[in-house]
Amino acid sequence: xxxxxxxxxxxxxxxxxxxxxxxxxxxxxxxxxxxxxxxxxxxxxxxxxxxxxxxxxxxxxxxxxxxxxxxxxxxxxxxxxxxxxxxxxxxxxxxxxxxxxxxxxxxxxxxxxxxxxxxxxxxxxxxxxxxxxxxxxxxxxxxxxxxxxxxxxxxxxxxxxxxxxxxxxxxxxxxxxxxxxxxxxxxxxxxxxxxxxxxxxxxxxxxxxxxxxxxxxxxx
Numbered sequence: 001x002x003x004x005x006x007x008x009x010x011x012x013x014x015x016x017x018x019x020x021x022x023x024x025x026x027x028x029x030x031x032x033x034x035x036x037x038x039x040x041x042x043x044x045x046x047x048x049x050x051x052x053x054x055x056x057x058x059x060x061x062x063x064x065x066x067x068x069x070x071x072x073x074x075x076x077x078x079x080x081x082x083x084x085x086x087x088x089x090x091x092x093x094x095x096x097x098x099x100x101x102x103x104x105x106x107x108x109x110x111x112x113x114x115x116x117x118x119x120x121x122x123x124x125x126x127x128x129x130x131x132x133x134x135x136x137x138x139x140x141x142x143x144x145x146x147x148x149x150x151x152x153x154x155x156x157x158x159x160x161x162x163x164x165x166x167x168x169x170x171x172x173x174x175x176x177x178x179x180x181x182x183x184x185x186x187x188x189x190x191x192x193x194x195x196x197x198x199x200x201x202x203x204x205x206x207x208x209x210x211x212x213x214x215x216x217x218x219x220x
Contacts, residue, residue, distance in 0.1 A: 001072045002145050002162040004205065005100040006030045006114075006216060007038065008121065016122045017041050017096060017170075019049040030215045031101075033208035034071045040129060040143050041094035043174040052093075056144040057132040058083055064132065073128060075148040075163055075188035084144075087128040088184075092173050094124035094165065095145055099216060101205055102158040112205045113157050114216050115198045117164070117191075124170055126163040126188055151190035153198055164191040 009028045014021040026039050040052045055069035078084045099116035117123055129143040146163040154161040165173055169187050199218040204210045
């Protein structure tokens with residue numbers, strides 16, 4: 001699964017995702033946790049950077065507290081899950097990121113690892129989003145991150161990883177045209193291990209209250 005990630009906001013964020021930046025610009029986050037609001041890229045005639053809350057509320061939910069709010073959606077079962085099937089057709093999004101965390105179990109101990117791309121300070125997870133309207137008429141935008149099977153680098157740490165889109169695949173993921181044939185499997189497959197790195201980091205990341213650059217620094 002993917003339960004924590006980082007987004008280091010740089011001046012290149014708008015160019016990287018071909019979107020106008022918000023004013024004020026986004027703040028770098030080193031320990032993004034579920035229920036927090038983060039920028040997400042959607043396509044409505046043109047690409048837009050939209051703030052959304054992590055943890056999906058389906059549009060048909062009468063009362064969100066009665067439903068589990070998924071922070072992840074498995075790539076292999078998206079077309080079969082009623083909660084995700086319609087979103088896969090109409091509400092695909094990019095979740096900008098700079099890296100993500102996974103925890104390696106060693107007996108009773110769990111060691112946090114930070115994983116990132118070697119040569120890309122910004123990349124995108126494949127995501128889905130939805131709009132839920134509360135009884136007062138206010139609209140809430142929420143998203144979930146798609147996960148896939150782990151590649152060779154991630155597998156010793158965790159058996160799942162977020163679906164990282166290749167840059168050339170991002171436009172297709174946002175394109176509202178239906179995904180045909182084996183496109184879904186090709187887009188959402190494990191990212192190449194050779195283009196990634198992983199290293200242990202401080203257990204301070206276990207607390208969502210911790211959010212500073214030191215969290216992504218390697219520890220011995």
